[in-house]
Amino acid sequence: MPSGIAHLGAMIEGEAALTESFRKAMRRVASTVNVISIYVEGQPMGITATAVSGISLDPPSLLVCINRAASLHAPMGDMSHFRVNVLHRDQQEIARMFADRSQHALRFSSGWDLGCDGAPRLDDAQATILCRRIDSHSFGTHSIFIGVVEEAAARAEIDPLVYLDGRYGCAEVDES
Numbered sequence: 001m002p003s004g005i006a007h008l009g010a011m012i013e014g015e016a017a018l019t020e021s022f023r024k025a026m027r028r029v030a031s032t033v034n035v036i037s038i039y040v041e042g043q044p045m046g047i048t049a050t051a052v053s054g055i056s057l058d059p060p061s062l063l064v065c066i067n068r069a070a071s072l073h074a075p076m077g078d079m080s081h082f083r084v085n086v087l088h089r090d091q092q093e094i095a096r097m098f099a100d101r102s103q104h105a106l107r108f109s110s111g112w113d114l115g116c117d118g119a120p121r122l123d124d125a126q127a128t129i130l131c132r133r134i135d136s137h138s139f140g141t142h143s144i145f146i147g148v149v150e151e152a153a154a155r156a157e158i159d160p161l162v163y164l165d166g167r168y169g170c171a172e173v174d175e176s
Contacts, residue, residue: 030164030171033095035085036064037120040075044108044120047072048099050163051142052084060149062131065142071101076145079133083119086127087161089170094122095161118150126161127154 031050038045051065064084066073076082087095094111097103108114113121118130131147138144162169 027165030162030169032126033087033091033161033163033168034064035087035094035098035122036066036072036076037083037085037122038072038076038079038081039119040079044112044114045072045075046085046098046107046120048095052086055146060152061134061147062129062149063144063146065144067142068138069141071104073143076133077136077143079119081118081150082131082133082145082147083121084127084129084131085120085122085125086129087122088124088126088155088157089159089161091122091124091126091161092168095163095168125155126159127152 032052034049034052035046036049036052047066047070049064049066053063055061055063062084064082066076097107108120111123113123118132121128121130128151129149130151132150133145133147135146136143137146158173159170162171
């Protein structure tokens with residue numbers, strides 16, 4: 001076998017090993033669980049996401065990363081607004097429902113304010129953040145959507161749903 005072909009095979013094996021190592025490493029990073037919601041031609045749409053991060057306080061802004069294969073990805077590029085609904089630890093079923101495409105018809109059946117401006121709001125969310133989408137960038141399998149915050153509200157009790165090592169859980173915070 002020519003050395004160039006052998007080298008290419010080793011590179012591909014090395015990339016696969018790196019991808020798997022990275023996947024394992026990221027399973028050790030706890031993330032809050034969110035439902036990203038939008039309106040598409042007046043109809044509510046949403047997905048479960050963990051790749052959400054604040055960017056700046058001046059101006060208040062955040063980013064969400066959405067897989068290009070996700071149902072929300074294509075319409076998100078045309079939206080003026082999106083909402084990040086941070087889930088409370090007692091909202092695991094909502095997280096599962098929005099992650100399961102077969103439950104699309106049930107997603108907004110109860111517990112949502114569908115009359116609010118911008119994007120659907122989960123009534124009992126840990127927090128909700130309405131953003132005006134101002135930018136997006138494609139990278140790898142995902143797109144990064146950047147939004148400037150126009151509205152934010154938080155539940156008094158701090159007990160978000162977290163995702164770690166493929167499982168839902170809660171954050172134990174030392175109150176001392």
